[in-house]
Amino acid sequence: GENVEQHPSTLSVQEGDSAVIKCTYSDSASNYFPWYKQELGKRPQLIIDIRSNVGEKKDQRIAVTLNKTAKHFSLHITETQPEDSAVYFCAAAFSSGYSTLTFGKGTMLLVSP
Amino acid sequence: GAGVSQTPSNKVTEKGKYVELRCDPISGHTALYWYRQSLGQGPEFLIYFQGTGAADDSGLPNDRFFAVRPEGSVSTLKIQRTERGDSAVYLCASSLDGERGGTTDTQYFGPGTRLTVL
DSSP states (O other): OOOEEEEOSEEEEETTOOEEEEEEESOTTOOEEEEEEEOTTSOOEEEEEEETTOSEEEETTEEEEEETTTTEEEEEEOSOOGGGOEEEEEEEBOOSSOOOOEEOOOEEEEEEO | OOOOEEEOSEEEEOTTOOEEEEEEOOTTOOEEEEEEEOTTSOOEEEEEEETTEEEEOTTOOSTTEEEEOTTSSOEEEEEOSOOGGGOEEEEEEEESOSSSOGGGGOOEEOOOEEEEEO
16 A cells, blocks of 8 residues: 655744745655645645646745656745645545545644744 | 634543534535544545445544535534544535536535544
8 A cells, every 4th residue: 555754754944934844655656745734733734736747836935846757745934934834745546436545644833033 | 704613622532532513504505525634634535425425435544533414405413432642623624516626626625523532
């Protein structure tokens, strides 16, 4: 089955800096890669996703890049704000059937004012 | 509109007891997923429903776990003879259509049920 590795496990940045979280996956058939943000005690919330027919997607301060050859994808957050502090999870799925998600272990992002 | 809801939000039970966890998906969503999240980990897949049928239950850890979705909407996850290792947050997610790919398979999560087995 699919295996997703996520790094780093914790990331501390100053407000205004950029943050990058990286994930690798094992199943070359995976073609759907969402990112979820989870605040303490809250539900995971989708912040951005990418499908394997594109290499990069951007939404305001958030961007995701995908390298299918190397089987890795990354989340980039620019101009970080304290409210970006949360745990971020990457996931992968083979989406032509149904999209059972395999998640990474998460990255705790701390943005200091 | 209303998102995915789950009840109860917290459940404390004793080892060996039976528990039921409920999920109300977003109205009109045909696909429903159950995941389990242990402390400090990402969610792990348990079971997937397309309509009323369990299309994939490969993530259920053993036969003490069972889930139903009799009318294709609300789902109940049932755990028999609970063990301390079952303690976790049980998350439910739904998507508009799980089978076609494209953008209709985006999963929206509920707030979870925190299960504690003493």
